[in-house]
Amino acid sequence: MIRYVLRRILYAIPIAFGVSVVCFSLVYIAPGDPLQTVMPPDATAETIAIVKHAYGFDKPLPVQFLIWLGRVVTGDFGMSIATRRPVFLEVSEALANTALLAMFAVPLAFFTGYVMGAVAGSFAGRWVDRVVTGAAVVGVSLPNYWLGIVLVIVFAVEYMLLPATGMGPNGSTAFNLLQWSNVQFLILPVVTLAMIPIGILARTTRAAVAEVRNQDFVQTLRAKGLSEWAVTRHVLKNAMPQVLAVMGLQFGYLLGGSILVETVFTWPGSGFLLSKAIINRDVPVLQGTILALSLVFVATNFVVDLLQSPIDPRIRRA
Amino acid sequence: MTDYSSVIPAKARIQGDRAPAAAPCSSQGQALDPRFRGGDDVKERHTKPVYDEQALPATRVRGYWQSVFYRLQHDPVTLFFAAIVVLIVLAAVCAPLIAPFDPYKESIVGRLKPFGWRGHPLGTDELGRDMLSRLIYGGRVSLLMGVVPVLVASLIGGMLGVVGGFLGGRANTAIMRTMDVFYAFPSVLLAVAIAGAMGGGMTNGMLALTLVFVPPMCRVAETATTQIRALGFIEAARASGARTTTIIRYHVLGNVLGPVFIYASSLVSVSILLASGLSFLGLGVRPPVPDWGLMLSTLRQSIYVVPFVCALPGFAIFITSICCNLVSDGLRAAMDVRM
Amino acid sequence: MKVAKPALLRSVFALALGAGISLAGAAAQAGGTLVVGMTAGDLPITTGNPDQGFEGYRFVGYNLYDSLALWDLSKSAADKASEIKPGLAAEWHVDEGNDKRWIFKLRTGVKWHDGCDFTAADVVWNFTHSKDPQAPEFDPGQLAQATVYLANAVHASKIDEHTVAFDTTVPDSLFPYELSYWLLISPCRAKEVKYNWTEYALRPSGTGPYRFDSAAPHQRMELVPNRDYWDKARVPKQDRLVLVPMPEASTRTAALLAGQVNWIEAPSPDAIDRLKSAGMQIVTNPYPHNWTYQLNFVNGPFTDKRVRQAANYALSRADMKELLNGLMLEGNSTLPPSTPYYGHPKIYEYDPSKAKQLLTAARCLPCKVTFAISTSGSGQMQPLPMNELVKSQMDAAGFEVKLEPMDWNALIAVAREGVDKHPQYNAINVSRQTQDPFNALIRHVWTPQWAPKGANWGHYSNPEMDKLITAIFAEFDTQKRLKLLTQLNESMNEEAVMIFVAHDVNPRALSPKVHGFVQAQSWFQDLTPVSVEP
16 A cells, blocks of 8 residues: 555656646747736836846746756745745635635535435436436536626626625635625635536436446345335445545646636636736746646645545556 | 546446447457357358257347447437537538628627617627627637547547557556646646647637647547457457557457547537637637637626627537537447446 | 514614614714725735836825825816826926936925835935846836836935935936836835835835735735825825726626725726616716827838828727717827817818828728737727727728737737837737826837837837927926927827827726715826715
């Protein structure tokens, strides 16, 4: 077991290096100068040349990469050109805000999706199955940012029940989970974000439940005289591992892929930080954010993998 | 958006289907597998004495692809949605013939008009252009950005996966680890980062999406190829003296095509959603080209004037996406493949 | 089991509640919290001259800080284009013996937010802070923001405790205008944080009417009134000013309608009716803004004056106004008509047949041109629909316009680099501020301002105009200078140095609970008289 863990860690290191190369080069594929955008419109090209030298952007690319990598490994992700704050600080704050959304969205998706999938799988082939599976497919096929816009119009503008945008009346630094005035800002983004995971988890659960039901031990349980409800409980328990695995992966996915929802709700999370960095060509923030998000994703996958193999030996790959 | 590494499709039993469980074989592969020979075998059985253990009732055993088509034929839901998809594609292809107005013609007087105003069945947008025509033409771009990346990614990823699975060993590890680096990014993040870095635009968007889909396609192809190797067909064929190209053609490709095709079909709806997301963020096609995601973004400001008109592009994306999803599900059930 | 509540108790309760509410209301009436939804993508920086364009100056720059000369944004100035008035400098004049030297007499009795006194030494310190890369107090971030306004200043020296002298490169009668954009920060606080600008940003100190209270990065900034402000008429009436960046127009509109903010900048024209029906106040006023195309004078069709004039004749500005739901002024010149030096420029009325005639005479029919435009941006109004309209109108008059959209930052880069690096564009669509004479007129046509040195993107050069400009710089009498500036504007119109289209009217939407705001004809606004009822 230890050897397995060590092997996986060792294997993750070249992946992380590859990820850092991709992150770094992404920014430089772009046409145009990285610094142009953070300067005011009236600044002349000569001014920019001076500032460029001050930030070290005039060195050759491989040198810049090594310098950047050296700093990153020690935890120094550089400074944002736009706000002059350490990138590490920006990214960790933004990630924490997105994690807050994901922390609510994933359990919501899990419970809703699991119940839906369980119902569908238990009545496989009947109309209940069709209806529920249809609902799940709707969840997966909906452009979730469109749903977000519609929800804002209905709940915030027309009926003024919930706020339209932002993260709390005092911003993220003073966000208090125990106050309704803060929590109400969470509701619409979490629901929007949960749409797709609900669909995925419902389908996964349905597949898992249907598969488990077809196994021999279920027949045996019935032959033993257990009630249908008790049999169902056994089936659901056996279907859990697969679904939990998918749920874990969804958490990692939401942390990195929330940009569209965060744009609609102006939620100051990692996706929003990324989209701003792209528009502003804020190079250090761009590199730092992509790197941090992908590493978090890798780490989440790794943890899910690790947790899975003791539970379900079939999943472990050679 | 779907997370590919964990998709485990249902090995669901279709009602009324009595055909034997399909093994992942191509029709050419069937020639070598005695269980599936039709034709001659059946004739032989008819002439054997009744007490012979091979005297089964005279059922005509279907080939693999024939069973697929049989199942599809008897699945009205999938057929219905497939028809819708065909309709959408036809509408996009025949756009110049069926669009009532020029999608680029503006009218300052006729801005943001509701359904049915002066012959515009679905109203007009923020520049007075006909919504129906723009939706139809927009379908071209959206479908293109949905299908082309998936096609190209299937080709590239499929090839890489087959090569890797076939060669095995170090080469396989090298290819798969490179793919894993890109797997480390959530798909939305990677698509946005690449498209954003390259400055947006339709080709960059398609490039970004292709790069996003190559790793999962590669993994699917590699898994399927490795399974074939494990089943021993390849060794047997080698032992009987077949050339590498023949092996690849008859054994590997035939069996890989199934899973790859299924997976690709499920990716189409994801690609459409991702592409519209990119356009929504301003990283896809540039105005004034009609595209559903872009239309959604530009109409967002006018949502107080004609809310239903502004919601239309979202509907278009949704309907196309859901139909592709359901057709893909139906195909998977018909082909009954476990990945 | 129902418990009967005595009627007396109930009415007492109601009375008390009512009294409590009205009492609370009376207390809050004096102030309230003003929550502003800005178009900026992020919070403006607080280390001195702000970023995020002029919106940064409007909400953070001129609130935390002052400059030597301030813009008059008061009620009395609201019907005229805003002019500069004494700020931290009570008076200024050019040295009689040396017209390259300006003497500024500073206001006395002014204190920084941190308590230190404001003296001449502080002004000199700020000069090296903005301009001298070798000085320990130099801030490279400010280099980009402040330097452009100090381009003509060579040296600052202290004459006595309350007098400073500036030496300029050439005689510059417009120097006080340039200094009006240069904001002064406290050397006391800067030294206290040992020139750590990241830390300074969290505890900025200026002389302005507001003090910095707190900020949640990227989300909101809170400012509170400076009760010791030197101009007693401009101590803020509200209790708190909250700034929230909201770059999307639809988000701003939704936030205002939902009651999350009570003031939004630049609502989208299509949302105006909805906002009005919800009871919001829509305020507009012309201001020094132009929305034009700057032309390529090096190669291409616009080198010919007839083609430039044809482009101006081709436009129906009335149609453009309708497109924007009435939210614009028709643009017939670089300047809005309420500018003092507008004069009587040649107006290009809508006449597509005349345009075609001119194109035929210039032998450019159809005349193929490429415009670089943006998809959004501060001051760009509704760039995509407006450009589509311009294209369709020009196409109908004999042009063949190709639009090349790019994002705002990319377009600014094109503008900054100049026509030499981008010869494929015949025109760029960059909106400009026209608040002071240099920025309004001179920088677009003066030869020394050829990009990348300045804003003369297309390298326009006209010896007569250059002579006129030199005369303007050397003319220290305000009335005489006004005549020269008027001459310059009229000659720019005659030459059709740009394609004139529109002037924005600076729309903003306020909740009905916001009182006391008077919109000045300026890019900057005075928020101090505003109060918000509960």
